[in-house]
Amino acid sequence: MPEQRAERAERADAVRNRGAVLRAAERLLAEGGGDHVSLDRVAALAGVGKGTVFRRFGSRAGLLQALLEERSLALREAIATGPPPLGPGAPAPERLLAFLDRLGAIAEGNAALLSAHEAACAEEKYDDPSYRLWHGHLTALLAEARPDLDAGFLAHTLLAVFDGDLIRHLTPPDDPRRFTRSVQRTAMALLDGEPDPDPAHDPDP
Amino acid sequence: MPEQRAERAERADAVRNRGAVLRAAERLLAEGGGDHVSLDRVAALAGVGKGTVFRRFGSRAGLLQALLEERSLALREAIATGPPPLGPGAPAPERLLAFLDRLGAIAEGNAALLSAHEAACAEEKYDDPSYRLWHGHLTALLAEARPDLDAGFLAHTLLAVFDGDLIRHLTPPDDPRRFTRSVQRTAMALLDGEPDPDPAHDPDP
DNA sequence: CCGCCATACGGACCGCCGGTCCGGATATCT
């Protein structure tokens, strides 16, 4: 299946280098901490020049962001078009739990990457397309389940807890999914406030 | 005010320089963004050498931390020994709201400082004495009001939302206290779960 | 009042970082 489209195709060595840089970055991330990933080192390990890294990803933040988006691509698709309970069709609380389970898994498996990304992009984090997507999804689900609350702010609250350093701080070696369960419980506590102030429809025994 | 005690007094020029450095740092913070506060600049504006700054505060993170502690000293005292509802004596929900009101005011007034501090100290943030104090206080209050929940994690959640960048992102110029109100509402929503469970038996956590 | 010593000072110095730039190599199209 050819992939060329648009007005100009990307040169072959360009796409190969992009891959090499990404793999080099994740290797460095795995070996040392997040602050071990410098553009110089990534370039050296990838076997390319520093300028190449910068041209592909714009900045250190862009590189980390690309890595993060690569990791979350499957989740983005599952939310938009996948089967329930992740995708559309299930009740809001179930979708919420399923989403937090998957997002938590990504965060737990990439805590160092998360930390590095947070450090690299300061304020722009909240304009990041990924963040906006997670926030929009959470806002919609929360608004559906608890229309009496400020769903937008609650979504920010839930996302704020996905801090790489906090995750490392709270994750014991023997229970890698503890953080996710805590987040899920928090979300359920939030939904538990008052069931349905308006008994218009929704037949429930 | 008599502050000397301990085994060795601090030299006069030392304490004067400490003050000059702190005031220089806050001036730079107010003028430019948080990334405008470099040790070189602080030293220059304070009229001292770079080494002096480092000797007093250990690192850039230490300098920001000192600034933050200066800002929150009154609140720390009010919590420990002040009159209700901030201090001991009031019911947990009232104390919680009062505490969040004051902490929110500090955060809203020092969002840039908060951002800079978060960026400077990565993981050590959660070992910071200030953080531990806020976390301990919140944990106690939440545990008192909702013994059925994981108070420790909820405390982390509430504190995670005090992100300098997020605050700037959510604070419109005409309503500087909007963030605080949102946090308070979130906390109250958390407490609303179930008023008084059966005091007879207790299911496992 | 004086002289001594611990203490604190200043700023040159270091390695490294993120980011820029441009002459030269190379893939792609005709």
Next chain:
DNA sequence: AGATATCCGGACCGGCGGTCCGTATGGCGG
């Protein structure tokens, strides 16, 4: 094959956080 737009490499830059040590000075015993 030749032409050309694209991409590459790595030298280069200003500035950063952090270190170090010769020197100046405050505090104190005499």
